[in-house]
Amino acid sequence: MAKYFPATSEVFQALGDPTRCAIVSALGHGEQSVSALAAPFDMALPSFMKHLAVLERCGLIRTSKLGRTRTCELVPDGLTQAGQWLASQRAMWEKRSDRMANFVENLHVEEQTHGKRRRRS
Known part of the structure; x- marks a missing residue:
């Protein structure tokens, strides 16, 4: 928390x-x-x-x-403390967003790779 x-x-x-x-x-x-x-x-x-x-x-x-x-x-x-709180919240959400984007990109690559293997079989 x-x-x-x-x-x-x-x-x-x-x-x-x-x-x-x-x-x-x-x-x-x-x-x-x-x-x-x-x-x-x-x-x-x-x-x-x-x-x-x-x-x-x-x-x-x-x-x-x-x-x-x-x-x-x-x-x-x-306003400094409020600004610092907002900055920490923004950093946290940017990290989460980056992790989600990486996950989706990796999932897309996996689907592309597995899809190509299945077609060849």
Whole structure:
């Protein structure tokens, strides 16, 4: 059984929401104030803040407050563990796919070889 990483699970759960994905995407262009981030979304600010709290708890964003302005920034390392998990999954499935392709190729060669022998008899 594969190792279970709670942080990875939390990142995927956080990114499973389209609003939070959009927030992470927007922060990929640079830090922004909460009001600027919230502007495109049709929801009350307290609801939007809950999305930010989820992203901050799982380590995808960091917030800071200067005066009355709260600013959010992306924490790129927050995606690292999830990226590593995806890479390991991809490598595993590529190996399985390669083994399957080799098996099918070998089976085809065997069928060709055995088919030719039978015809000659």
